[in-house]
Amino acid sequence: MSPEPSAPAPAGGRQGSFDELGRPLRDVTFVVFDLETTGTGPAESEITEFGAVKVRGGEVVAEFATLVRTSDGVPPLITVLTGITDAMLATAPALAEVLPAFLEFSRDAVLVAHNAPFDLSFLKAACERVGYPVPAWEHLDTARLARRIVTRDESPNNKLSSLAQLFGARTEPCHRALSDARATVDVLHGLFERLGNLGVTTLEDVHEYSARVSPAQRRKRTLADDLPTGPGVYLFRDGSGRVLYVGKSASVRARVRNYFTASETRTRMAEMVAAAERVDAIECAHALEAEVRELRLIAQHKPPYNRRSRFPERVVFLRLTDEPFPRLSQVRAVRDDGGTYLGPFGAAAGAELAADGLLEAVALRRCGGRLSPRRTSPACALAELGKCGAPCDGRQSLEEYAAVVATAREAMAGDPAVVVAAAHARIGRLAAQQRFEEAAVVRDRMASFVRAAARHQRLAVLGAIPELVGAVPTADRGWDLAVVRHGRLAAAATVARGVDPRPWVDAVVATAETVRPGPGPTPAASAAEMERIERWLSTPGARLVQLAGTWAWPAAGAARAASELPERAPAPSAPSGPRTDRRMAHQPGHPRRPS
Structure with a gap:
């Protein structure tokens, strides 16, 4: 499937605003x-x-x-x-x-x-x-x-x-x-x-003309003349066709025009505009499709002037291996190998911090290589410090170590209470000794693990849903529509106010992208794409039109523990209630498949 098709106009169309046309x-x-x-x-x-x-x-x-x-x-x-x-x-x-x-x-x-x-x-x-x-x-x-x-x-x-x-x-x-x-x-x-x-x-022209914009920069303003006025993605290209920058906007033409005015003050963007020779645009049904297309195009082209989302493949997972005496390791991808995974993490440092949080509470072995229950080897210093049960020299049996592994798996995939309790106990001891900096390190490790577990569980739930059709009301009382399969946006649509939506829902589902999931919490899309879909589904007035499977979080999962942590950044809203689905009205729209 081509990543940059020209999308047809959405049903009902969107009329450009007067601000887009100029006053x-x-x-x-x-x-x-x-x-x-x-x-x-x-x-x-x-x-x-x-x-x-x-x-x-x-x-x-x-x-x-x-x-x-x-x-x-x-x-x-x-x-x-x-x-x-x-x-x-x-x-x-x-x-x-x-x-x-x-x-x-x-x-x-x-x-x-x-x-x-x-x-x-x-x-x-x-x-x-x-x-x-x-x-x-x-x-x-x-x-x-x-x-x-x-x-x-x-x-x-x-x-x-x-x-x-x-x-x-x-x-x-x-x-x-x-x-x-x-x-x-x-x-x-x-x-x-x-x-x-x-x-x-127009007044907008006067503002631009009165600003300190170079004549060369002003002349390139014509590159925006034929761009769409609705939501979409735009790609700046140089003379050879190489993509320099990818962006998104609710009004592509208005946003691109800003790059040729004094309102764009970023030095890097001025360099990019100087090198640009043309701007391509892909019309989108609504803002979610524009966000997803932007992420995918940045990952595909890796434009030199985009700083974020260029390398989604460089994520890291923690893996609890499937062997007689499992251990934690960092890997780049999830495989169907029987292991228990946690992630994805944006960098190895984040994965290491979360691993330290788990190892503070659960005495998993930290040595490398495979251990055999039939062959022993000398124990390391961690055994003497009580940080490991020493299965290597036979002090811990296969069954005893299996109980430790089961605790770790439950903390990773279910309730992280054991990690939280161990961290709070140690923080209390360190605080009593006025060792506040060390207590802060323990707190950060615990918080990193809990947030990672909550994110993993949230993504895994969405990724496991074979098909979800959602609808969000528009400002003009129409509907924006999305088909999501295994966490991947498979089709996007919009339906105008007054149009009977029911005939279109079957069409948008029938024309949506076929998605073949892989293993892990992000089986068919990047974590960034899945989180944007979650936020969109949490928009006020959102509806679940169709749902194949279950969208629910465990009542005793990591989300509850994460909600008790100090605020760090806004997180996407969750499905309401433990082990419940959000069933909403059937409101479809006009189909179009995203790249």
Whole structure:
């Protein structure tokens, strides 16, 4: 099966949002504003005047202007510059009265100012001073835009007075808030006219153009033009077709466009974009399919600019061997050899820590090689320390050692209570002796083993299910659908609101990938893929449509012990109740098989 097929469009289709298409400038409401202040810093200065003009589609909609009473006098230099005097402010409203009115005037609009950081810093300080939450203002800076558009031959500088003269502003700026705001409106429209000639017609385009993006990086933005607007996976390729980077998104086009803007600040990604010559995309039914495809494609291509999930084959398992005197060992794969396995672990260090946790509680032999009950050999120092029963020299019989092995197998595959109890007992003794660092080591070993056992049992349960069909409600009251076989995503689908889902469930099952499981807790997929499926099935409102087999955890399994450990990272939710299934409504969708 090809890993990168072009997937058909999902049933019912997904319409791109306006954000994906961009907001045309003619449809955006702008509030162009200016502030007059008593100084240059908001910490030690106050606002003396607000002036704002609301415009939409090139037309003035409303204006806002008011003086603001200050707690201190206006410095003489500011009076000379603006003409605002203490007498003018004596009867003006206070900031606590003016600010709410301005916030309401500018609500749901994009703020525009000349040297916007200055004015926004005073607005933020004013909100904090009055006790209002600081809004997340979307804004444009006409001075910054002018630096990208206006040449030195046209204007000696980017001051508002110079730009107003260049663009023929109807109002001359004079250091009064409303007059300066009116002049800034004309400058803004002049800049927009020039941007329109460059093909910049949406607010998103303006944000990108005003950012510090190299011309080469901006030119590559066309690589995203034909990409889908729905969920999917994207692959950046160089001139030879080699995959440089694989990513996923709920909106592929919008996400890829971000790589060609200043919003992408990672140096490695800038290097990747510089080397990229094309972007391929695979449409997906929903977010789960996109996540799974991303994992599989990263594992397949091992792109140099992906840091995670490139080598899922480099996992480690602990194996309790199947021989007369079993022992623990680290292996790279699970085989059907009669051994008891624990894992997978992402690295050998994690497996070693978990093994130490088990060996603290269960006296398994730690020597290598096979032992024979008919031939003895000298015991090591661990026997004298009570860490091993010494089956090697005959002190421990085959039957006695078998009881030790049975305890270890139960801790690995069932209830790890023996490991937890032994660790707590030793931690108590060490703490009483104030040997806290050693106690912490014992705690970490125990926690590593318990978490590994809980993860192993959780994955083994999902991996043992021959077939599971799940459905998750979408925002528009449709259904996302997944067919999971032995823990592997075999098909993904979506069904639109109002479509009868029942005819599709048989189709999605019939067209799903045939999965032949192998041994172990991850018989057909990586642990990362299985855990993403678990999280998806734990989404609020999720339903089990069909279930062949049993999805349940043992009541006395490792999950209970893991839940009592201190929080380290969010874990996927479990099936509810001991030894129970989650049976949910039958809600199918449109089939499509993931790679």
